[in-house]
Amino acid sequence: MSLTPLLEAPWIIQAHAFAAFAAFILGVVQFAAPKGTMPHKTLGVVWIVLMSVITISSIFVRPALYPGLPLVKWFSWIHLFTIMTAFGVVAGVTMLVKGGPGLKYHARPFRGIFIGGLIIAGILAFLPGRIMHQVAFGN
Structure with missing residues (x-):
């Protein structure tokens, strides 16, 4: 295991990976801590910002790896998680901002993007040929 492939990657990929880990x-x-407390709310805002960084940076991973790549080739099937995460963040934040009875349901989209956007997409990041595979298993 070596962080060298990640540390030698373009900065957008580093930001994407470190934000995903955080x-x-x-x-x-957040899932383990008491809900409704000030720490939960504060850490929730930080988590939403991190998920936003992950979502936005994911758009630019392929062009960072392949400069000059035409826009139509920027996206692959894994970018379905980008779309899902973007919608989940917006849905969860909307529920929080509206408050009221919908407030208790804000965890649903956040759980969904945790599972899909962090766990499933994170596992896929370790497939052969990807930088995280090189980090974990070498070339």
Whole structure:
């Protein structure tokens, strides 16, 4: 295991990976910690920002790896998680902002993007040929 492939990657990929790692750890903390407290609310805002960074940076991963790539080739099947995560963040934040009875349901979209956007997409990041595979298993 070596962080060298990640540390030698373009900055957008580094930001994407480190934000994903931080969001995963923070998400686990959020699920385990007491709800409705000031720490839960504060860490929730940080988690939403991290998920937003992950979502936006994911759009630019392929062009960072392949400069000059035409726009139509920027996206692959894994970018379905980008769309899902974007909708989940907006849905969860909307429920929080509206408050009232919908407030208790804000965790549903956040749980969904934790599972889909962090766990499933995170596992896929370790497929052969990807930078995280090189980090974990070498070339």
